[in-house]
Amino acid sequence: MHIIQELLFVIAFGIAVYLFYRKARQIRQNILLGRDVQLNDNPAARWKNLLLLAFGQKKMFRNPLVAVLHFFVYAGFVIINVEILEIILDGILGKHRLFAPLLGGLYPVLIGCFEVLAALVIVGCAIFLARRNIVRVKRLNQRELDGWPRSDANYILITEIVLMLLFLTMNAADQALQLRGHEHYINTGAFWISGGFVPLFSGLSDSALIAIERGCWWLHILGILAFLNYLPYSKHLHIILAFPNAWYADLRPKGKVENMPAVQKEVQLMLQPELAGTEAAPGDIPKFGAKDVPDLTWKNLLDAYACTECGRCTAACPANITGKKLSPRKIMMDTRDRAEEIGLQIAKTGAFAEDGKTLLRDYITEEELRACTSCNACVQECPVSINPLHIILQLRRHLVMEESSAPQEWNMMFSNIENNMAPWKMSPDDRDKWATEMNG
């Protein structure tokens, strides 16, 4: 009997890990569809970002109440992994509470801590469910969340609550069996939270208790393995990608727009050929800006997969606040959806071929892009260092430089700058008129 359980466990565990690995590899390939950028400089600043932004969740604390609840869920999930290690080892080796004899009196304290965290996770997730579905916080109920994203969020919260309840029930049944002196259930001492529920199980027979304990044990660990494989299909992937995303965050001042060396060179050849150097211009004509996912950087795509659709960006966006179509969160969701679409096509046919669709227009409209004031509020707000503005500006570059598509007023502004050195139709000779007025 034991051997069969061990065998089943090892098979389930193996399948789960393999499937996760396969999907993770595919996401990595999708992210690497993006063009290359070097983001490895200044390791000291990157360590600081990793510790403060990812581990410390610094930006979450811009809203302290939500941050504390989120921290409970986060700490619960990270720390309870230690317990999951024991569960996995028990499963593989056919043992029961492997760590209990090793840790002695410390064991019930440790499990007690896990139980407190589990309870906090349940409280946190319940409040989060209420914020989404009863209080209906605006940023959690906006247009771009209709359909799957809204269900996704609820599934995640419900699953976390169920997993924690299974964990607590398993412990309670275990203690009931311990009290009856069942030989397999070694005495660990009472656990802090589930201990209080032991009397509820007093009317049950030994075999019923064993069935409950084993049932919860299996459902809990299978649930976790299933959840592991749900992650890469869900917004919840942020629990992993928040970490690399904090490390690779742009360290430059937020106001700095990415340079385009190809254009710099071309203009230099025109204005000051003596400075431009002698090497021949590259043979193939470079693409200006981004029209589709492969034109973006890999960091933009990592951003898209790290986004958990919390909407802090959109709630701070001046365009969105005033009813424009632009939503920085939707920019990220669209980028991820398009990357997935291209990834699927590559998985099927081996290569990316034109499929008649592009990120620009089929996902993100010109109207959205035009509404951005480049105010950086979205970049400032994002707890996991996502930069929607970088994507917006690259798409704008494509529109203007590849398609000459700009509002009439912008075309006027361009030609004024070109001809009058100012965005308005003013004579360059009048530039210092104010000074003459002052002196006169």
Add this chain to the structure above:
Amino acid sequence: MADYAASGETPEILFWVGCAGSFDQRAQKITKAFATILDKVGIRFAILGKEESCTGDPARRAGNEFIFQMMAQNNIAVLNGYEVKKIVTACPHCFNTLRNEYPELGGHYEVIHHATYLQQLIDEGKIRMQGGGTFKGRKITYHDSCYLGRANDIYEAPRKVLEALDAELVEMKRCRSNGLCCGAGGAQMFKEEEKGTTRINFERGKEAVATGASVIAANCPFCMTMLTDGVKEQGKEDSVQVLDIAEMIVQQMA
């Protein structure tokens, strides 16, 4: 600047006026106020005059990198030609572009926004205030421009300048890194807004007026235009003034 160069002298700073400061009638007043302060304090400053061009900020943010590069490379050639070391500007967009975007194109200068520069002059005792001036005890709210604030993390310098006025500073709910944009950045200044429920500057104007302040302090010529319209929309143009920090300092300088 050409005059300084001709006489072989070097000014302490180059005052980068910017297009709004040069041509926009409202912003010209800011330019004049700042130049008056510099004169009063006795700072030897130069302007590029007719040799100054748009930094390229709006073109770059609208997506036209060619125009940006043309402007930037021309400006850098002029600035490097005069061996300019230190630039002060009253426009946060020019400030951001000169400071963050010109270095990789070969333009390396110490670039200072006038909020920071005014704070330095006050700290050094070069600007002294009259007691009981125009703004003493009045409620003032300060609007963080995106390109000074979030883009360059400068939040305290302009507030320190306002403290020197002995006024009561009241903050809007969305201030500092949470500050709401006036709606002009990213080349929006030069086009109509997209369809929405309201305008961004109306939203911000409403918020600023709601503080009960009689003066909205700004540090950017574009914010100036946007907020002035925002205050008008609230029907408060008679009781609420929008002023640049330089205009406020010049009114109360000893």
